Amino acid sequence: MRVVAAIEHIGAGLLILDSQLNISYCNQFILNRLPVKHPQLLGRPLAQVFPEVENPNWHAMLKHVRETGEPIQTVWRDTPYLIHLNSAANLDDGEQTRPMQQATILYSFMDELETPLLGLAIFDNSSAVLAHDMLLDALKSLKQKHDVMDTLHQQLxxxxxxxxxxxxxxxxxxxxxxxxxxxxxxxxxxxxxxxxxxxxxxxxxxxxxxxxxxxxxxxxxxxxxxxxxxxxxxxxxxxxxxxxxxxxxxxxxxxxxxxxHVGDEAFAETDLHEGIESTLNMVNNEIKYKAEIIKEFATIPPLECIGPQINQVIMNLLVNAAQSIEGFGSITLRTHSSEGEVCIEIEDTGSGMTPEITKRIFDPFFTTKAVGKGTGLGLSLSFNIIEKHHGRITVSSTPGIGSCFKIHLPIRQPLVPAIAAGGEA
Ligand SMILES: Nc1ncnc2c1ncn2[C@@H]1O[C@H](COP(=O)(O)OP(=O)(O)OP(=O)(O)O)[C@@H](O)[C@H]1O
Ligand SMILES: [Mg+2]
Structure with a gap:
């Protein structure tokens, strides 16, 4: 009797079911939390009092216990409960609260008359779920912080x-x-x-x-x-x-x-296409037997730059492109502008470069050309000029297919032109 009194008042629910799944015992914890008061629970089928119990998980639990004789513990997570109980006890009639978030244990045992019975223990595990959710949130924000750190690290x-x-x-x-x-x-x-x-x-x-x-x-x-x-x-x-x-x-x-001395001259508004045309005229001799020039020029605004230096960059890229072509190929010159920038592309159908070479091409004195043919300064000089213009130069290249150099330049320089040119000369 003492045992029954003890389980009447523990902070967990206990239901005892016979082999037909009729309720043969129910403790106060459950009775105090029934959303609808049932005058008579004992002897009634569990599924009649709690129709929500009819779900595949419950049947899987029953199957496990009946076949193995071992208890099974389940945390009700996605559907938060096995049977609907109020999370607060002793509410007035008709008063509702949110359903209790549950963990359950189902086990089999025999009474003193050797009658096989099932015990269903029900715990309120909302605080564990809350802690779990908080942990998940913390992990999520930790991951976000980690991602931010990762990006910062890359930028660094x-x-x-x-x-x-x-x-x-x-x-x-x-x-x-x-x-x-x-x-x-x-x-x-x-x-x-x-x-x-x-x-x-x-x-x-x-x-x-x-x-x-x-x-x-x-x-x-x-x-x-x-x-x-x-x-x-x-x-x-x-x-x-x-x-x-x-x-x-x-x-x-x-x-x-x-x-x-790449800061010698002054920044001024320049017609980039005019500059490209005059550069093409200058290097025409180097190129005409190596490649057809294809021009794909968009309408672009006047560019604030040191014209002769940008011409020099374009000349270096054109000569490199021509030199990379075995036999006869093509060099495509593209221009376009967007978001305050002008982009110049110089694409060739030349030899292309391996990733190892591509990594080094902007290094001063790096050249793959025969001794006396290349100084290896063309691209490092170009890089320097573009950097002074607050722009960037990038390259993509495939061996055997060709290379494409892209230059992005701001249409307006972030510094006052006089200071930018004079200060760094
Ligand atoms: N369009 C291109 N196609 C294939 N390789 C290229 C191309 N442009 C540059 N390179 C590679 O980058 C190297 C460095 O180029 P860079 O212009 O700096 O020097 P260079 O052409 O060798 O010598 P210089 O320009 O001083 O006469 C070249 O030797 C070549 O290997
Ligand atoms: Mg060169």
Whole structure:
């Protein structure tokens, strides 16, 4: 009897069912929480008093207990309860409250007469569900914070690599300026002396040739002795090659100087298409035998930029594109503008690049071209110029298919033009 009194007053519901699922016992916890008062519960089928019990989960629980003899515990989550009970006790008649969020245990046992019975214990687990929901919310917001951190981390990595890139640029710029300055003077007089030398040599050769016309054995003997015929043939080739070499050095120096002085000129409103056309005229010679030029120009507003520098970038990209084409291909130039930006695309049907090469192309002095053919400064210089214009340059490339360089430039510079150009010169 004491046992029954104890379970009458525990803080959980207890129903005892016979093998036909009729209610043979029900404790106060349940009686106090019935939404509709039933004058007589005992002896009545469970499904008659609680029709909501007829659901697949309940039948699965019964099957489990009957087949295994083992108890089964269920947390009612999606449908929050097995049988409808009020979450508060002893409400007045007709007064309603939200249904009790439940966890249940179903187990089988025998009474003292060996009658098989089922015990159904019902617990209010709303606080556990609440804690679970709070935990889920906390996890969700933790995940959101984690995502934000992840994005920040990515941005930091990008900023860091951009910083490294500009530091590298600045260091190389200083080096370049020094080297260019040191080489510029000697190469200047070598170039001018070479021209004079070529004139002198031409005059000396004419002198010997004219003397030969006079005849005279001694001169012929001397010419034989000093291998005059060979020297005469070889000398113009030597002079021509030396001149080429000097021109190449001058080109390198001018690239180096441009590289270290990319703020020399002033920002001004510029017709980009005009600039592209004049650049195309300049490099026409390099391109005409390599590629057909396709122009897809949209109507774009005047662009605030340092015109000659943007032309130089376009020239570098055009020459690279032409050089990447084996045989004959095409170079497509596209322009369009949106959201305060102008975009210039230069797409070629050239050799394309592997991802390893693509990663390095903006590094100063990186080149895959033969020694003496490329300085590897074209793209790093271009990168620097675009950066000074507060724009960005990107590339996508597929080996064997071609490459596409994209330049985005703000239509209006964020700084006052005079300060932007003058301050950084
Ligand atoms: N359109 C392109 N297609 C394929 N490879 C390219 C293209 N543009 C650049 N590259 C690669 O990037 C490298 C670097 O280019 P960059 O213009 O900086 O130097 P370069 O062309 O080698 O020499 P320079 O421009 O100084 O004469 C090139 O050597 C080439 O390997
Ligand atoms: Mg180049």
């Amino acid at each position: 990595k990008l900023a860091n690599s951009q910083l490294l890139q500009s530091e590298k640029m600045a260091a190389i710029g200083q080096l370049a300026a020094g080297v260019a300055h040191e080489i510029n003077n000697p190469i200047g007089f070598v170039a001018s002396n070479l021209k004079t030398l070529a004139d002198y040599v031409r005059q000396l050769l004419s002198l010997v040739d004219e003397m030969s016309e006079w005849g005279g054995l001694e001169l012929e003997v001397l010419k034989e002795k000093y291998d005059y015929a060979f020297i005469r043939d070889d000398i113009s080739g030597l002079l021509h090659d030396s001149n080429d070499g000097v021109e190449r050095v001058k080109k390198i120096i001018s690239s180096l100087r441009n590289f270290s």
